[in-house]
Amino acid sequence: MEKFCKQYTIWSETGESEGRPGREDKMSDAAIEVKAAGKPVPVDDTITLEALTRDPYPIYKRLRAETxxxxxxxxxxILLTKWxxxxxxKDNPQIFSSNDPITPMHRAFRAHTLMRKDGEAHKCERMAMQGAFSPKVITQDWVPRYEQVAEEYLDRLPRDEVVDLFPMLAAPYAARGLAVLLGTEEASDEEMIRWSQALIDGAGxxxxxxxxxxxxxxxxxxxxxxxxxxxxRHREHPNNSAFSVMLNAxxxxxxxQIWANIKIAIGGGINEPRDALCTILYGLLSNPDQLERVKANGDWVKAFEEGVRWVAPISVSGRYVLEDTEIRGYHIPAHSTVMTIQASANWDEEVFEDxxxxxxxRESNPHQSFGNGPHFCQGTHVARRAVGQVMxxxxxxxxxxxxxxxxxxWKGWGFRGPINLPVLLG
Ligand code: HEM
Structure with a gap:
């Protein structure tokens, strides 16, 4: 019999490995004890996906102030817009499950990935990949590779011409970096980008x-x-890539599940570094005084953090409510879905000036662009190094x-960033 994470067998048998929020299975609606009362949540039927995709920030500002x-x-x-x-x-997964049953993610990925699991089932799968994301491996294995890729991709750009850095640099650099980290280097940049977009579109x-x-x-x-x-190849030549680490554990x-979680990383590991790079470049190029100071001090990682705060590449996350509860005195019913809008949290007037x-x-920058709690982005340090420190x-x-x-x-609601970045390279 295949030897794998011992605990996994138990979850597989109980159905928990499918990521189902266990408590929901066991509770009928009638049996749910209403623990929270609270005011009814106000309704807004003016907000449309089109308006959020075009420019969500004025809507967030109104929501933070009024509702x-x-x-x-x-x-x-239910949308939540305060930090x-x-x-x-996100810090309370025992009430707010990651397994939002109304997303089409399962069909898009042909599996239940770690992003939609809770508790030990989630931890087991997340830890299975962790070897590829350790600070030591990032420094020893990935940064030198990213430096080579960065040099090579920058060398391909024409000087003294207007170039759109989105397709010419940001997207392929993000794709190659991810292929190196995951151990899927046989895939071309074009394939990685196409697969990633197809998974994202399917999941949405x-x-x-x-x-x-x-x-x-x-x-x-x-x-x-x-x-x-x-x-x-990965079995014969074990290495620190996510695929190899999981396979040879x-x-x-x-x-x-190894396949499923490599897919979630492909679906979720290209857009964000790509959009972050374009956003930060735009921020620096349109604020020359800040650019000069960053150059003089080598504060590239600081610039990275501010860019991802300013326009969060993943702007929202869904959580499924397991039991009746309250937020800000409002009644949040069991079985509803809340959307945490980290893009709005990052502009919350109570935490951030301007x-x-x-x-x-800025004095402090406690942004939430990498999330919070057990699903905190596993690629945070890789992205910081690849974009902030290397590129x-x-x-x-x-x-x-x-x-x-x-x-x-600029475009997008769930994922947001510039969709072009024309620059003159000199
Ligand atoms: C600027 C770049 C990035 C941003 C802003 C970002 C943002 C996020 C966010 C907000 C989440 C949490 C979603 C939730 O709470 O439901 C997340 C999860 C995740 N990210 Fe990233 N990400 C970035 C780059 C990367 C990269 C390069 C990888 C590499 C594979 C990666 C891998 C993951 C994984 C595996 C998860 C799921 C973690 C879990 O469910 O335990 N991310 N990311």
């Missing part, structure tokens, strides 16, 4: 559009074929006269 806990019937969600509330929800396909699922299905087929091909998790401004040298200084060293050369368009 920080608000139900949006069109989205079937204290988004943190509270609330309208159940079959064409979108067809693309995520095709991407799953291609990824499954790749994982089958690379297994022998003493008590490996099931192969199906949150709408890019200010590298940013190299761009300005190679192109000291780089400047913005056109309008920049």
């Amino acid at each position: 920080p806990v608000v139900r949006v019937p069109k989205m079937n969600r 204290a509330d988004t943190k509270y929800v 396909n609330f309208g159940e559009d079959e064409a979108i699922f067809a693309r995520s299905e095709a991407a799953n087929d291609e990824m499954d074929a790749l994982f089958t091909r690379i297994e022998a 003493e008590n490996p998790i099931p192969l199906s 949150g709408h401004l890019f200010k590298v040298y 940013l200084p190299r761009i300005f060293e190679k192109f000291p006269n780089i400047r913005l050369a056109g309008d920049v368009e």
